[in-house]
Amino acid sequence: MTIRKKILLFSALALGAFLAAVYFASRFALLNGFARLENDHARQSVLHLQNGLQNERASLEIVARDYAQWDRTYDYMESRNPEYVRTELTDAAFNIIHIHFFALLDRSGKVILQKSGEKWSLGAGDLVAIATARPSSKRSGNSRDSGQNGVVELNGRVVLLAYQEILTSRGNGVSRGTLVMGRELDQKLILAISRSAGLPVWLEPPDQSPGRNLQAAWSDGTNSVALEGESTMLGYVPIKDMSGATLRLLVARIPSDLHSEGKKVMRYLLLLLMLAGVVHCGVLLLVLEENLLSRLATLNRRIKQITVSGDLSLRLELSGEDELGGLAGAVNAMLAAMQKAKSELLQAQESLRFHAEHDSLTGILNRRAIRDVLRRELARCRRESNTLGVIVADVDHFKKINDHYGHGAGDAALVAVVQRISATLRPYDVIGRYGGEEFLILAPGCDLQLTQKLAERIRAAVCDEVIDLGNDSTTVTVSLGATLGTAESDPEFLVTMADAAMYQAKRNGRNRAETNLELPNQEQLEASTATH
Secondary structure, X not given: OOHHHHHHHHHHHHHHHHHHHHHHHHHHHHHHHHHHHHHHHHHHHHHHHHHHHHHHHHXXXXXXXXXXXXXXXXXXXXXXXXXXXXXXXXXXXXXXXXXXXXXXXXXXXXXXXXXXXXXXXXXXXXXXXXXXXXXXXXXXXXXXXXXXXXXXXXXXXXXXXXXXXXXOOOOOOOOOOEEEEEEEOOHHHHHHHHHHHOOOEEEEOOOOOHHHHOEEEEEXXXXXXXXXXXXXXXXXXXXXXXXXXXXXXXXXXXXXXXXXXXXXXXXXXXXXXXXXXXXXXXXXXXXXXXXXXXXXXHHHHHHHXXXXXXXXXXXXXXXXXXXXXXXXXXXXXXXXXXXXXXXXXXXXXXXXXXXXXXOOOOOOEOHHHHHHHHHHHHHHHHXXXXXXXXEEEEEOOHHHHHHHHOHHHHHHHHHHHHHHHHHHOXXXXXXXXXXXXXXXXXXXXXXXXXXXXXXXXXXXXXXXXXXXXOOOEEOOOEEEEXXXXXXXXXXXXXXXXXXXXXXXXXXXXXXXXXXXOOXXXXXXXXXXXXXX
């Protein structure tokens, strides 16, 4: 089994055991937590329902206080002006303030005015019930109740009542009676409470409620919650009259799907944990591939590439400060050492090649190398239909310099001559040592006239100044022979023609440049050799 498989198998077993333990340990804690959350949610929902009912009663009390502590109402209790009823107690006003009836009681509790809204009518018994529903209270001077509210059942309808003392607009003066406002707890009002609580709400009679047969989930002695099913609960808020008797139950259906959803969550959690295990193994394999296996493969591939290409300047680009990074660094150090050795070998080979092609004394091309250049230049002349200037230069009386000053001075004289000749050449002209004191100069692209001028410049440059030989000095002259090479020229033929011209210059007195475009005969060559 490979290392990769062993690591994956061990990780999968360890992760599976850990996830199983986590799952079974958290399963019960989560479900119990969901149950607690459901109970808390149910309590909050019942409180919202209760607050919604209280808000409606409070809003009715505020409207009743506004009418009761108003000078127009206060004056009406004294004057009984019908204009007050006609202008202030219209059906439109009832609709705006959401009340169904309005009554004014004198200080003895007698109804002196009652007004009902649309689709509402109050009988004598209803008025008596309204007048007597409020508990009696004793007043003396300006001390009085702040108002009361309650609930009463009229003709099978549950009505919210608000009682307020009739005072002036400033809230003072002797009370002239009591104002009573009623608002039916109808479907419209229940819908408003439902919207406020965010739950479906309805009314049920207390003795016919199906909640009596349901399992209780929570109760505070007044409000209660019962389990309706797996996903819903019923919250009950009793609506009591002023005597404390329960008239109706305000019921809200509360969603309780946390527990069932918790089971789903546990199933999803199991799937998620299984997926996490798969992802973990995948990530582990990815990390293994990224940090070990792929780097080893890259290292192996790169080494093979260097081996095949033979390019020792290549390096292993392997990041990291771990063992593989250290291995790559060691291999790179080995490659650097090999590259250095190879570079030194190439330098040695280049030095050997240089010395094989260059004269060791003057540093210019030797005979073999300059002849190779001559052949290449003639080949280029054939390709480009061009001409080549060829000059042979020979130092005059060089043997006398050696005999008189010594061979060291002769060598120094040759070096000085080469330097002066090189200074007159163009960058692409070539000079080579063709013999002991004989030099071959190649001038690409020159015609015969330019070649003659170049030869003359060389002659003048050599003889113009004395040559320092250390303890002595002397002047040196050269004799030059020039000819012109074309696409059809033979290398040996050109050198022979230039050499013949050089010998002609020696015969004519030396320190001159001659030109030759004809092949010399054997007698001329022998005569020139004798004078040289």
